[in-house]
Amino acid sequence: MFEFKNLVIDNFGKAGKKVILKLDIKNHTIEIYDVLPDSETLYFLANFFEIFDPKFSENIISKIINSNNLNDVLNAMKKAWDLDDVLYDENNFEIEFSNNTFYFPIYSKTAGSLGTVILKGNLNSEFIINFLAISDAITSILEGFILKMRVSELLYSTLEALSKALTKKINVDEKLQKEIENKIINLGEKFNIPKDILKIASKIYDLGKIGIPDYVFSKKELSKEDLEILNKHVEYGYEILSKIEDIPDQILKAVLYHHEKKDGSGPLKVKDVPLLAQIIGIVLEVVENKTPIDALQGKYDEKLIEGMKKNG
Template sequence: MNNLYNLILENLSILKEMDVEYKISIDNESFDNIKKNKNEKIRVLYKGTHNVEISFFEKTDNIYLLSLDKIIKKFCSIKKFDDPNKKIFDFLSQIKPNINFEKTIENIKKTLKEVFNLDDVEFYFSTNKNLLFKNISFPIYSMKKFSDISCFFDKTHLPIFLEKEILGYFILTKHNGFDLYDYALLYELNDYINKNIENSFLENKFNIILDKSLNILTKILETRVPGAEKHCQNISRSAVKIGEYLNLNKKDIKNLKFGSMIFDIGKIGIPEYVLLKKEDLTLEENELIKKHVNYGYNLVSKITTISEDIKKIVLYHHEKWNGEGYPEGLYGDNIPLLAQIIGLLDTYYSLLEDRPYRNKLPKRKALELMESYSGIFFNPILVKALKEVINND
């Protein structure tokens, strides 16, 4: 053991010659090389046949840290860990590229926990001001800020950068304590983790751009059909609730939200006198207004970022359960489910609104009318879902 003790002291002498600032305690015997008042980056404790506590105040070469870790573990009779390259390979092999931010974070958390035998891993946003992530529910970081990986006994803070700003932190917890081996490997993996998260940011950026584009289309429709924007907002809110009631997946619920904003966009191609006419429409005018679904579909089909499911909402939201709808006379479950939901809500909220050709109905009467159409114009399951959502609103 004296040989290992002397080897540790030799390493400390090398650190001193390299002007690396450190503080180390070996069985209560202290050594240090501290010249400036700096914050610690690393403080770890080895407990075995001997106790060694060591702190570093600046970034230190990872290869050197791994070598020192090996010597200290032998000195303390602590079981040696896996080969570092194997550990890195284990981590990289479990990381799954994904353009969804939340899924990427959860995958990294799970992999860190398994590979480093952690007790807990959490991710925190550094601020709540990042609008690109306004719909993502990770907590806000309220502790001391770090611009580099920092390791203190049983906690390690791993900062994540996006466009040169700190996006957030992974907080890693290991009750039996981190060591220099853990720190060195996390430092090696940090660039890869950051790049993985940067790639996942693309979907959030896309969703914000799409959201803004669809809002613009809704506002254009509002100029032709007064009240259209509020009508779409009401449908959007209830569509999401019906989607959740039916246990639809996140993608479908997102498509319901986006589809509800633009399903009637084809009406910008219908003459204003037809849209605002108080008298009964003529046969020709009826046929003309039916074309708004085709106009809308042709318009959104030119926007490559809009999904096929949303385009089908635009095209098929006037199909009826009994096959009497348009444009194709689809019936029953041949009508895409998301289009059925938007079509149902379009009719319901239309009944609650004043129109040029009729007055609005009270909510109770509107629901009764919708129930009378169950199994005729609308899917009975969706009518039941509508009633549940509206009555619990």
């Protein structure tokens, strides 16, 4: 319910008791009670006061829909409305407008409260009403990205636990492993691979080694048969990870092909090697195997070789 002057619009059948938002528009004080009215009612209110701005929503919905992740959505909102900042707080669930800052809670019918979007800038009551008039559409889009982010965080935690189990099994040099992870992430970012993908891939590319017998790792020198067994780890890793719902295909292919080379000299003899797999492979060659970069000509994309020369 909201009221102003002597007019009361009750969209819920009965008047609320708690004022959750108070706005001043053209010398009228609007009080919104208990829960927000629907967008249709707010749209009516914006038109009633002749403050509805069609340009406010123009292009913003399409820009948000075409975003890749939650940060892209927040940046699109910031740019479209010329705000100082747009943030997301997963722990705050209260609606509030004060000191040029608007806290707008995101609520999902299936998942419940999902946190709050915080808009900062030269805000006024007209902005808030226009925002609320299209808030149903914005909420629906934000809900999808927030839930996707939470799934990604859960996936990362699960894979990180598996990575730690692998580290204990094969007695990895943690300092060397950290260097490898950092170089994979740094090189990958230069080729516009999302950081969340790189963080996961850099930790679990060798996950399939969990399925390799312990005696292989205890040997100082490996026989031809031992190498054949060890090379199976890429297939084991692919099989393990492919059973995890929502894991990106980009990561699956990186795990399967990270020992492949463009000249077909890898264990699987594949020549069409995905970029992320090549990034992991070239970092392993240079950092772990101490292979001179110039010796890798023809085995990896030239741009990756140049990238390693500049930042290796």
